[in-house]
Amino acid sequence: MSLRTILRKELLWSRHRALALLFVLVLLPAAFAGASVFFQSTLPKDAPVAVVVEDDAVSGAEYDVVAASFRLFSRPVRYDSEARALRDLERETVYAVVSVPPDLGDPAVDRVNMTVTIDGDMTPYREPSGALVSVVSATMNRQLDTRVVVDREVRGEERKLASYLLPSFLQILVFTFAFAYLPYNLASEEAVLDRLRVETSLDAVVAGKLLFFTGLLAVPLLVFHGLGLGLGYGVNLLAPGAILAYGLTFLACGAIATAVTFASGFGTTGRLLNVLVLFAFLGFSGLVYPAGFFSPLRRGVVRLMPTHYAMVVVRGTTLRDLPPAEFGTWLGGVALFALAALVPLKLAMIAYERGT
Amino acid sequence: MTPDGRALAVAAVAALLFTGLGAGALLLTADRAPPEPYEPTATVPAGVDYVGTVNLTAYRSDPAVANGSRASLGFQSRVEFYAGPPYLRSLALSPPPNASLDPTNASRVTYFGRSGSRYGARLVVANWTGEAAAEALESRRGIGFTPETRRGYTVRRSEAGAAVAVLDNGAEGGPVPRAGPRLLTIGNASAVEDAVDVAADRAATDAEPATLDGDLRREYRETSDGYVRFAYRFRPSTVPDYPFVGPAVRTIQYVGSSYTLDRAGTNAAATPAVRVRIHITSEGAGSADDVRNILAAGQSFYLLQSSNDTLKTELRRARFNVTGRTVVTEYESSPAGLRVLVRGLFRNQPEPESLDPPASAEPSSSGRPPARGPA
Structure with a gap:
């Protein structure tokens, strides 16, 4: 067979798989290129920080000066209670708590101390926060007559990056399991599914598969936990809140991936689409970096993703040993997301059954 | 044709002639439509970096306006970090004692120019003649002006680089609804000549004047109703x-x-x-x-x-x-x-x-030393 013949065969093959090629060669590159707009800076320039007024003696102008100084590299949010600000620091709603001291504008006062509190478990923010404090300190001292000493206070132990990343990597595995392995497994069993439908309903078959794969997650969970213990990371991946968050995340993502698989008739296009969705979840769930790290646009998208809150719950319960009840609302939201994901799954299955 | 027919034809031709002549006479004697007023900025040449206007009537009549105008002009003169428009004594407000100019006739000064350049002039709405303006400058500065003709306009030029021209004598309409010289331009000879060209193009029906346009024109219009208006790039x-x-x-x-x-x-x-x-x-x-x-x-x-x-x-x-x-x-x-x-x-x-006022770093458009006072 000559090269020319082979090339002609490839061309004919391409014609028969135009949709898959369109996806791989056009849609996928466009999605990746388009995603680049979400990445604008390499510093957390838009990460929310709580600005708390220490007492009633602080004037509005003093608060404005502090907030404006932080706005250069953050998104200041006004808090009236330090306790609430610290609680939101643990929940990653804000990434630092700034206490505005009184007397900033008093020319009779020579020196004022200001505290910026960060969470020691939020490893990727630790170094940038040091730079942030330096910039704010320099700016304020250049502009104000009063000398301002900005102290950076780290709350809790300063966690190493390796242990910080452990829960994130497990979440990445959960996404990959849902969007890559599950569709592959479904496609490989397409013929078996038809036979099983004779004896039971497709709903039961799919529900059983989702539940089985959710249970299978226990294995990597134990592996991660064991390795974490062995390496002395001090991460409790078996915290009930984390297990719940991982499980709900897999159910939601598995339902989406299964819906795509059925809707595409177990075809290659469906698998490629699942890969695209996988990248979207990986990129916009705030798995590693704080929301607002790369751009305000990305922060907005991240804050809309239920899987981001699942990740925050996992970090809160595994790294900070917070009780699951602390994240009751967010876990409920992730559960609702998982339930909502069952709707397109059911629709896709109905369409599949009618088609076959 | 019978004699009666000839008589009728002659009468008809005569009637037509009389009708035509009468209509022509009516057209010639009828009042011409009043000329349309226009903004002095319509005579500002294209390609300038700044344009501004001072309302002299309000300046003279209201001390508060005068003080504010002075401060605003002083600021403008330095705003280009800081080499802005010329900021010189004006004939419109402080003419030489022996000048035959009546400053109360001047109602508005529009100034324009290019940044970092001697190119610049003022458009003065006043009932002045070009000769009187040139004499006033001669009296103040000790320089002579020589009249030249450019596209039908008389431009008085001095060797020092200054020039004076009347752009609109009121015959074709102008910014002041009364007879007499209406719009003069005084300043750097190049700027004055450009303003003359714009005025000539405005007067010609078949030419499109190259006047203030683009962003600067829009920004100037948006300054709307101030006593002192200024737009700059x-x-x-x-x-x-x-x-x-x-x-x-x-x-x-x-x-x-x-x-x-x-x-x-x-x-x-x-x-x-x-x-x-x-x-x-x-x-x-x-x-x-x-x-x-x-x-x-x-x-x-x-x-x-x-x-x-x-x-x-x-x-x-x-x-x-x-x-x-x-x-x-x-x-x-x-x-x-x-x-x-x-x-x-x-x-x-x-x-x-x-900083020194810009005109001290380089000669002003008219070559005079800088002094405090509006345009």
Whole structure:
């Protein structure tokens, strides 16, 4: 067979798989290129920080000066209670708590101390926060007559990056399991599914598969936990809140991936689409970096993703040993997301059954 | 044709002739339509960097307007970091003692020019002749003017580089609805000649005058109703070095200002105000946000540190908005507070007082030494 013949065969093959090629060669590159707009800076320039007024003696102008100084590299949010600000620091709603001291504008006062509190478990923010404090300190001292000493206070132990990343990597595995392995497994069993439908309903078959794969997650969970213990990371991946968050995340993502698989008739296009969705979840769930790290646009998208809150719950319960009840609302939201994901799954299955 | 027929034909031709002649006579004797008034800026040549106007009638009649106008003009003269429009004594307000000019006839001065250049002139709306204006300049400066003709207009030129021309003598309409010389241009010879060309093109029906256009024209129009109006475009090379975003800032345009008097309440309580608009264009929307944040931070520091309550009130009215990649800064202040605000905005710029007025660094358009006073 000559090269020319082979090339002609490839061309004919391409014609028969135009949709898959369109996806791989056009849609996928466009999605990746388009995603680049979400990445604008390499510093957390838009990460929310709580600005708390220490007492009633602080004037509005003093608060404005502090907030404006932080706005250069953050998104200041006004808090009236330090306790609430610290609680939101643990929940990653804000990434630092700034206490505005009184007397900033008093020319009779020579020196004022200001505290910026960060969470020691939020490893990727630790170094940038040091730079942030330096910039704010320099700016304020250049502009104000009063000398301002900005102290950076780290709350809790300063966690190493390796242990910080452990829960994130497990979440990445959960996404990959849902969007890559599950569709592959479904496609490989397409013929078996038809036979099983004779004896039971497709709903039961799919529900059983989702539940089985959710249970299978226990294995990597134990592996991660064991390795974490062995390496002395001090991460409790078996915290009930984390297990719940991982499980709900897999159910939601598995339902989406299964819906795509059925809707595409177990075809290659469906698998490629699942890969695209996988990248979207990986990129916009705030798995590693704080929301607002790369751009305000990305922060907005991240804050809309239920899987981001699942990740925050996992970090809160595994790294900070917070009780699951602390994240009751967010876990409920992730559960609702998982339930909502069952709707397109059911629709896709109905369409599949009618088609076959 | 019978004799009767011939008589009828002659009568008809005669009637037609009489009718035609009568109609022609009526057309010739009928009043011509009154000429359309136009803004002096219609005679400003294209390609200038700044254009401004001073309302001299209000200046003469109201001390508050005069004080505010002086301050506003003084600011404008330095606003291009700081080499702005000429800021010289004016024939319209302080003519030489022996001049035959009546300054009360001058109602408005429009000035234009190019930054960092001698190119510039004033368009004076006044009931003056070109000869009287040239004599007044001769008297003040000791220079002679020689009349030349350019496209039907008389341009009086001096060897020192100044020139005077009457652009509109009232016959074709103009900015003042009364007879007599109406619009003169006085200034650098090149600028005066360009203004003459624009006026000639305006008068010609088949030529399109190359006059003020584009962004500068729009910005000038948006200064609307001030006693002192000013629109300008900065050169990009004068962009200050902002902290954190310095290289991202592309241009800063002092796009316009107008001086007004708030007449709400009693006349004595009138509050003078200069409305200023400045556009800062950066490389992208993100850096525009950064610039806005920096400006807002500067505003906060001023509000905390300043002991001047009036300035604080003015500062609170300052607005910094982002439109695309442009930060639009707008504020209104008393002429005295304006300098402080602008220094805060244009970070790291020197105090205006520490610099020589621009005309001392190089000769003004008319070659005169600088002196305090409006255009």
